[in-house]
Amino acid sequence: MPISLKNPLIVALDIDSKSEVLHLARTLGPRVGAIKLGPRLVIRYGSDFVSQISKISPVFLDFKFLDIPNTMGSSLRAAFDAGASLCTVHAWAGDTALKEVFKIEQELNKMRPFRVLVVTILTSFTDETLPPGLEKLSAKDHVLKLAGLAHVNSLRGIVCSPEEVALLREKYPDLYLVSPGVRMPDEEKGDQKRVMGPKETLKAGANAVVVGRPIVESKDPAGAVDKYLNALR
Secondary structure (H helix, E strand, O other): OOOOOOOOOOEOOOOHHHHHHHHHHHOOOOOOOEEEOOHHHHHHOOOHHHHHHHHOOEEEEEEEEEEHHHHHHHHHHHHHHEEEEEEEHHHHHHHHHHHHHHHHHHHOOOOOOEEEEEOOOOOOOHHHHHOOOOOOOOOHHHHHHHHHHHHHHOOOEEOOOOOHHHHHHHOOOOOEOOOOOOOOOOOOOOOOOOEEEEHHHHHHOOOOEOOOHHHHHHOOOOHHHHHHHHHHH
């Protein structure tokens, strides 16, 4: 079975300093559901670094794989071998690739819990800033279509903004929904555009939320984690 997190808060450690990431992982890892690592860290410090963090907390490896089916499958195996418990692929890879991704997810789950999360439309996009070729539908409609493509291929983990959570929860009750773009009302949105508060996102039907800068850049990261956890209760 895919991994089940101990609580719904995933902290994104999108910073460059290895020592700072290790410090934050050791401080925050026991408190949160998972730690998210992206390309900027893994490219700098390698797969052994992923393995090191995975001994502290479940690792969500956010690479958004988008490639030919064979390459996506091989990449998922590499992420799993490095210690990841969750890993993202992009729905834009299409039907054939997502079929392969589901096959790999099943294969890896026979060894230990592992969940693939399918990315839809990044939370940095609005209807007005969608890439060329995507403007004819709203961001919300694109999310619904891409989530539907993942669902028909038996994938149940979806990454979407808080704005689409309620719609997806209603249409596909069996999805595992992870939402970035979560902020407290008094926090800067940064480059996030489709944003909602943590309690509202969970109430809409999200299973987990991803928060980065408001925690990582806080003067008291542990206190910021506690503030989010309290809001998610």
